[in-house]
Amino acid sequence: MESAVRCVRVEKFFGEGDTRVQVLRGIDTNVRFGEMTLLVGPSGCGKTTLISLIAGLLDPTEGEVWVLSECISKLRGGRKTAFRSKNIGFVFQQYNLMPALTAAENAAVPLIIAGWSRTKAVDRAAEMLRKVGLSDKIRSLPAQLSGGQQQRVAIARALVHEPRLLVCDEPTAALDGKSGQTVMELLKEVACKPDRAVIIVTHDNRVYKFGDRILEMADGLIERIVDGASVATLSA
Numbered sequence: 001m002e003s004a005v006r007c008v009r010v011e012k013f014f015g016e017g018d019t020r021v022q023v024l025r026g027i028d029t030n031v032r033f034g035e036m037t038l039l040v041g042p043s044g045c046g047k048t049t050l051i052s053l054i055a056g057l058l059d060p061t062e063g064e065v066w067v068l069s070e071c072i073s074k075l076r077g078g079r080k081t082a083f084r085s086k087n088i089g090f091v092f093q094q095y096n097l098m099p100a101l102t103a104a105e106n107a108a109v110p111l112i113i114a115g116w117s118r119t120k121a122v123d124r125a126a127e128m129l130r131k132v133g134l135s136d137k138i139r140s141l142p143a144q145l146s147g148g149q150q151q152r153v154a155i156a157r158a159l160v161h162e163p164r165l166l167v168c169d170e171p172t173a174a175l176d177g178k179s180g181q182t183v184m185e186l187l188k189e190v191a192c193k194p195d196r197a198v199i200i201v202t203h204d205n206r207v208y209k210f211g212d213r214i215l216e217m218a219d220g221l222i223e224r225i226v227d228g229a230s231v232a233t234l235s236a
């Protein structure tokens with residue numbers, strides 16, 4: 001089957017002249033449908049840069065990034081924005097919920113942006129909140145929720161429009177161990193489907209066991225790929 005994501009000789013430089021630095025040095029890799037792919041590696045090795053390219057938030061200096069059979073690095077303007085908002089969901093370390101909106105209203109934001117009526121969007125968001133185990137928090141404000149619950153709202157928001165690619169940057173970093181495990185279990189359960197893919201940047205080796213495949217980065221390159229039974233050997 002075609003990969004969910006394919007990076008072809010991807011290079012990324014930042015800056016100009018004397019301050020120009022090469023952050024990605026020719027990444028050739030893919031991400032498979034139906035899998036949770038973890039991207040790991042030391043601070044500064046280029047993980048956030050790589051997922052920003054995959055999510056279409058940055059463009060590569062050289063090479064191509066293909067997402068769901070579309071060369072996202074060649075898309076421009078409105079076509080790129082439309083492709084991203086239809087196909088890609090994001091979860092960040094900080095949940096970035098709007099404090100004056102309820103959990104359901106927060107989770108409904110991508111649908112409202114896509115032109116849904118408020119009532120329909122909030123109804124669908126409430127359904128997604130039930131899936132992530134927050135049926136009793138639908139009308140709660142973010143301040144009334146724990147960190148783990150807020151992250152679950154952020155996951156519901158990222159999945160409410162059913163994107164085929166979910167990209168998460170350190171989703172468990174702000175959570176205690178137990179909430180982090182719950183969030184990973186949830187991502188595995190609700191986001192990993194045969195026609196979807198999940199990419200997670202993490203420093204947290206307690207969550208490695210959730211990965212179907214681990215891409216280890218070092219200094220702007222994928223240094224090693226671990227999958228199958230070998231994943232267990234990396235888990236804490």
Ligand SMILES: Nc1ncnc2c1ncn2[C@@H]1O[C@H](COP(=O)(O)OP(=O)(O)OP(=O)(O)O)[C@@H](O)[C@H]1O
Pocket residue numbers: 014015021023041042043044045046047048049050
């Ligand atoms: N906009 C930018 N301009 C210049 N340098 C940048 C920019 N963004 C990132 N960098 C540099 O690129 C390198 C890789 O950064 P990146 O954030 O991708 O690493 P990372 O592996 O995600 O690190 P961490 O685990 O600490 O989040 C770092 O040296 C960083 O300083």
